[in-house]
Amino acid sequence: MIVGDGSRTSFWHDCWIASECLATKFQALYTHTMDNQISVKYALQQGLTASLVPRLSETARQECQCLQDLLQDFSLNNERDIRTGGIMGKFTTKNIYDTRLPPGISSPNWNLIWKCRAPLKVKLFAWLLVRDRLSTKQNLLKKKIVQNGVCDVCQQGDETADHMCFTCPFVQSFWERIRVNPTIQDVRLLHQLKPSPNVPELHHHVFFLLCMWAIWNHRHDVVFRGQTPSIRCCLQRCINEAALWAENLKIEDRHVGKLSPPVI
Ligand SMILES: [Zn+2]
Incomplete structure (x- = not known):
């Protein structure tokens, strides 16, 4: 104790x-x-x-x-x-x-999340994500706050944390668009994410966290602001978040925040 x-x-x-x-x-x-x-x-x-x-x-x-x-x-x-x-x-x-x-x-995810260079808001999000404490539709259904747990983005499956990050058809299109294969389908295995050939190895975990943060926020745009799901909008949010985040890195490392073609 x-x-x-x-x-x-x-x-x-x-x-x-x-x-x-x-x-x-x-x-x-x-x-x-x-x-x-x-x-x-x-x-x-x-x-x-x-x-x-x-x-x-x-x-x-x-x-x-x-x-x-x-x-x-x-x-x-x-x-x-x-x-x-x-x-x-x-x-x-x-x-x-x-x-x-x-x-x-x-927790194998502890160091990944709390010691990486992501902004605090993204760390908080990531911690709640791997602990399955985000207000996904499935979690809201368990608390009887919503009537069903169906994903509002794809309307094709229950919105769990895993669905939101990996198995939602919309998100799969997102990963395909940036030519990144996360290789996992379970948020608890976040620590097993490997650098992708299209992503700089330096801070690659932060790259994944920023993508998931962008996906989560785009999901909010769809659910709460009535926007149509859009890969382009989601990517643009990623680019903006990465550019902002990179400003806090050492000058020699800032290139990893430039998510422009051919990465995206
Ligand atoms: Zn979905």
């Missing part, structure tokens, strides 16, 4: 993820806190939202969903806080996550 009763551990400043404390990692959400000194005990027992302002921005809402996912199932005990392991002996959210897995087993 990484912490005891969690009363002496600052939630925002002593919990770390990928070398940054939660206050830094989840900046948007942190700006919505009413009390930035809450303990881990308070956050877990009262719920994350108890110390947040009532209305969250969209980015903060996504960060909140992701953080709640990381924290769920984690329980405290009655012992005094003990901080062992983790980065620089800090209490880390990876430790939290690892406590939920069999001993010695860590």
Whole structure:
């Protein structure tokens, strides 16, 4: 156990993820806190939202969903806080996550997602994707929020995370259009994605994540804005996202963000 009763551990400043404390990692959400000194005990027992302002921005809402996912199932005990392991002996959210897995087993997607160079919003999306926590039609059906789980993009199958990223006919056309074969059909196997001949090997995982992020957002355009599914629009979103993302890379690496012919 990484912490005891969690009363002496600052939630925002002593919990770390990928070398940054939660206050830094989840900046948007942190700006919505009413009390930035809450303990881990308070956050877990009262719920994350108890110390947040009532209305969250969209980015903060996504960060909140992701953080709640990381924290769920984690329980405290009655012992005094003990901080062992983790980065620089800090209490880390990876430790939290690892406590939920069999001993010695860590999520193979953890490093891929949290240590890659993708924008935080894409990391949050990817984490919820591999954990099957996105609001796909199938997940909404399970919660009885929608009447059916059929994919609104193709109308030909149930919209699961796997369908949305790999088996939807629309998405298969997308992958074919950019001449990339993902080789997997299960989002939990994201770590097994291999560089494709048409994609620069450097940051190739980010390339896949950006594509899936674009697919997810295009799906939103279809479902919520009534747009007709369009490979061209989806590709254009990819190009725009990649160009924006590449600006944060070293100058010598920025060429990987130029998704123009012949890549697309
Ligand atoms: Zn579909």
